[in-house]
Amino acid sequence: MIIRARRINPDDAERLRAVRLAALADAPMSFWQTLAGESARPSADWRAHALRNSAGDTHATFLLERDDPAGYDPERDDGPMGMVDVYQPSLAPEFRELAALWVAPAIRGTGAAxxxxxxxxxWARTAGAIGVRLWVVPTNTAAVRIYTRHGFTLAGGPEPDMDDPAGKVYVPMLLMLDSDESARG
Ligand SMILES: CC(C)(COP(=O)(O)OP(=O)(O)OC[C@H]1O[C@@H](n2cnc3c(N)ncnc32)[C@H](O)[C@@H]1OP(=O)(O)O)[C@@H](O)C(=O)NCCC(=O)NCCS
Structure with a gap:
């Protein structure tokens, strides 16, 4: 099966919810949000998220799906496969921040991530960002390794997140984007 990452569209609210809840059920120690908290979010929140992240250069969500030349067919939906969120941090608007990266266990190790x-x-480069930041739990070896393979480097020491419901510790990672490549698109 060939898999592609497609930017979310405003009709994807239910799919977004399904993927995000699958991610939190599968890997609760990877994320700040909890399954209980996200499960309780009203439908209007997911619709607003899908709408906001479907266009523009401040927020984007990408969903993994089967690359079907005939287009998406709900009859052939493969279920939650993966997602990532990217957004403009309010205190550092020249960057984009990457969050909620998840790939379904069945397709890990295939290049989908x-x-x-x-x-x-x-997308961050096209949006004009000078770099991409993220926070990762340092014991999450698979995540740290893939970020490192993509050029991210540690940008600081471990920081406990006082607001994290599980009291997890995160480290920042950073990928600076080459302005020449940015000019080439
Ligand atoms: C992080 C994630 C997206 C990576 O996807 P993936 O398909 O496993 O990615 P890859 O196959 O490219 O593997 C990434 C690296 O981790 C290694 N790896 C995979 N599973 C591993 C495991 N269980 N323990 C240690 N290393 C592991 C791979 O060998 C690879 O290392 P390499 O680049 O040095 O070869 C996926 O594991 C995932 O969804 N995890 C749960 C959610 C999560 O942690 N998200 C990140 C939040 S910051």
């Missing part, structure tokens, strides 16, 4: 990361970073 590379597709998501390449798409997210490419």
């Amino acid at each position: 590379d597709t998501l990361l390449d798409t997210a970073v490419g």
Whole structure:
């Protein structure tokens, strides 16, 4: 199966919710948000998220799906496959921040995560960002390794997040974007 990362569209609110809840059920220690908290969000929130992240250069969500030349067919939906969010941090608007990266266990190790990361970073570059930042739990070896393989480097020491419901510790990672490449698009 060929998989692609597609930017979310305003009709994807239910799919977004399904993917995000699958991610939180599968990997609760990877994310700040909790399954209980996200499950309780009203439908209007997911619709607003899908609408906001479907266009423009401040927020984007990309969903993994089967690359079907005939287009998306709900009859052939493969279920949650993966996602990533990218957004403009309010205190550092020249960057984009990457969050909520998740790939379904069944398709890990296939390059699907590379597709998501390449798409997210490419979008940030096109949006004019000078770099992409993220926070990762340092014991999350698979995540740290893939970010490192994509050129991210540690940008600081471990910081406990006082607001994190599980009291997790995160480290910042940073990828500076080459302005020449940016000019080439
Ligand atoms: C992080 C994630 C997206 C990576 O996807 P993936 O398909 O496993 O990515 P890859 O196959 O490219 O593997 C990434 C690296 O981790 C390694 N790896 C994979 N599973 C591993 C494991 N269980 N333990 C240690 N290393 C592991 C791979 O060998 C690879 O290392 P390399 O680049 O040095 O070869 C996926 O594991 C995931 O969704 N995890 C749960 C959610 C999560 O942690 N998201 C990140 C939040 S910051």
